Amino acid sequence: MTLTGIYRSRRSGTPDSETSSGGGGTAVMRVIVPLQGVVQGHGGLVLGSVIPCAFFYFLQFYLKRNRTDDPEPEPDPAIQNSASSTNNNSGSSSPSQSELNGLARSLSRVIISPRSSGAHVSVSGRANCILKGGDSPGLRRVEEDSYDESGNPDGIIELGLVQNKLSLDVIKDWVSQTSVGLSSSGIASYEPPDGLMELKMGVTRLMSEATKNAVTFDPTQLVLTSGAASAIEILSFCLADSGNAFLVPTPCSPGFDVDVKWRNGLEIIHVPCRSSDNFNISVTALDRSFSQAKKRGVRIRGVIISNPSNPMGSLLTRENLYALLDFTREKNIHIISNEIFASSVHGDEEEAEFVSIAEIADTEENLDKERVHIVYDLSKDLSFPGLRAGAIYSFNENVLAASRKLTAFSPVSSPSQHLLISAISKPEFIQTYIKTNRQRLQRIYSEFVKGLKGLGIECMRSNGGLFCWADMRGLISSYSEKGEIELWNKFLNIGKINVTPGSCCHCIEPGWFRFCFSNLSDKDVLVVMNRIRKVCKSQD
């Protein structure tokens, strides 16, 4: 039926079927009416279709212009889940999924109510999204009631925040010795926000040091920012447009959600890795996610990886990196390598070799380097996160030019820059620091892992980073995210330790936890083990 219909309409439109023409006599006053042409038989199908289409097009156009603003996209359920699930720590030890949903719903109602009251002025939709997410209640609890060996022995021990307290004495010596350099220089006036050349040279030396001088970094390709978070934010702004996405192998750093999504309006597509592969990144999985996203019409602009990986602490091999680079080349996308723990490698000298992606990129053609970008965190690697100094290293001129300007929003202040210069311009300081820090990391890592093993808890083998990735699948009551959060709550309330559950790192297998051991002294390790034992017992 339909077929014949179309056939007929075609026929009626073709000029040679001009048998039914009746209105030829009105040629004096030819008005172009949609459809009339058909009746008259000349070119009517075209005009008759084009004119309504044009009207429709203009209608759409008009509607588009008059639309006041786009409805806010629904916040990603993953972030909400992780945020709200971790929110539910106090009191209720068994938060159910329905509670979580209820929480989200009540929030959105709050947003509507001020608008209806009229008198109250509302904040932007995107600010509302931020208000909902990104809280870490564990950290807040630690702030309120933090452990102190003598002052508050029942307080909560921090194992969630990634910071290094092992080598603070070295840092202290350095800061107490810098007294002169700071005050005499012109720290007060305007200086380039992307960093002084002197500092950049120091940073590139430090980065080379981490690769055992296998790579020389070019200071003109470096842009300093206030911390790695802003480095990732600026990079993802420069590489992708609103609505585009990045592929991120999981488990990944919990911070990516915030850094990539909040202000840039980008998406993250998680590519799950599994414990059966030792959580290694698989290019096949990346490829699958890429094609799936493409089918959904989402444009992927890059891959974000961490090396040494966070939360597993494993190092990527040369082969891994080559495979990744090949993949990004094939798809013509960017790769951001997050190398913020490059100097915090603690494995055996022979076995644990940190390979920067810059080394791989250096063997490639010029054209191809442009897709490689590195994020570095100077202050984290120097056990000085309070200094807020991170860096973007990129081979792409456009990215560098744009990032330099965007650092106006995330600058490193001049006093911080001069303080850093005074440290990293002294090679002996850097060498002592890296050596001491490595030894101490090594020791505390093996202590910690041994302790867990004594409790029957296995960790992933790790060679870098300030944390270990513990397999607690045997301890959770139900093999699900709910079971994991229950255990997390027990750690916080019964064991009084704050850890990072795998779900925050978007791990798809429940029961994995990240312990950041660099917060601890040797004595603390024993305390932590006792507390974990207590939780284990209560679980039985």
Place this chain on the structure above:
Amino acid sequence: MRLIVPLRGVIQGRGGLFVGSLIPCCLFYFLQLYLKGRRPPPSDPTELPRTSSRSNLFSRGNSIGRVRVSSRAVPVAKPPDSPYYIGLERVKTDPYDRITNTDGIIQLGLAESTLCFDLLQRWMSENLMESIMQSGDGEFDISSIAMYKPFEGLLELRVAFADFMSRIMGGKVSFDPSKMVITAGGTPAIEVLAFCLADHGNAFLIPTPYYPGFERDIKFRTGVELIPVHCRSSDNFTVTVSALEQAFNQARKRGSKVSGILFSNPSNPVGNILSRETLHDILKFAQEKNIHVIYDEIFAGSVYGEKEFVSMAEIADSGDVDKSRVHIIYALSKDLSIPGFRAGVIYSFHEDVVSAAKKLMRFSSVSVPVQRILISLLSDVRFIEEYMTAHRQRIRDKHVRFVEGLKQLGIPCAESGGGLYCWVDMSSLLTSYSEKGELELFEKLLTVAKINATPGTACFCIEPGWFRCCFTALADEDIPVIMDRIRQLAESIRS
């Protein structure tokens, strides 16, 4: 057997016009949808130079294409086209120096003050390292500065900041540290506020002439538009509510949503100070339209005229107004002349704005050692008093000298009471009374007279011929040099 054929219905005469139009429309709609699905995301035509698109084609064969940056990064990466930034760049290539480079370009484009560096230098050499290492109970505890601290600033710093702000505003208003978020300078403060108060595509009303940096601060990433509200020299560039009203209505007609008004007080670049009545009127206007007001009070401590400076916080605290729409930006770069410290503050009466800004500070927080320095600097009341008195006095002196010098050349300035600059009427030097004429003069000032002053165009002033000249980085002996250079230029133009 009724077939719905497009167009045939017309012939048959029943409901055909409707169905006959609807069907092509549907088909067209689906065609659009189909095309949209297959189209790669829109790319800026300027993004890829023609040559590289060719190389793109070539390399397809080897499956290597040149990877592109995002289209929103392209305008950011481009060299700036505002004369404000062009001027600043030009000075860097050939800066004036009293001894070594007497033919260099003199900087009048950057609002920074070197007038009280001697005082700062003294304080820094005495206290800087001590303040970093001091942590209350004597013993230097490195983890108090090395480890993560709340991103919105230490409570101690916020208390000190609040004290300092109320001190420089004459003690008439007190600030609440819990409404405060410390930011890494004024630039991130304004960006974060714009992000929190308006969505992409919304707009702020902004009286012109305004600070050229707002274009970058607000437009680069937040996607918020600025709608100029033109002020004229006949009112000494003071904004009127009727002009605001008009701009608001026009914006609404065009379909853009106005989320707020953005002001500088003391204004930048004119340097005039808004009266209490004007502030009240603006707040009333905002209330009527249910929009936000953002006050940039970054020059609050650099007031040197007769006119009293009134902070919006005072107005908000005084009456029965809805305070939650009032947001204030402040920074230490200008009033304390320490731009290198990158310390600013968002002061907001809206709880949600404060908590969202706190979270966003992970991207622009002030480093902890710098916070320590600031705590001891701002709580050193004796030094602050001494500094503020000297700062005001020295600006006043410099202002008198500079304006007097221009007056002798027959060049008038707008009346001003604050800021590190004056707003100079050089329209008598224009060859044509237009934007083009003004830019020509800007170029002549740069290349012939070797002076970088910011032209009104960069500040979106609608009257041509105005220039912003910052005089607080000059030594007294520089002023005759500048006047000489301007005189020579003026003579060559007028002759």
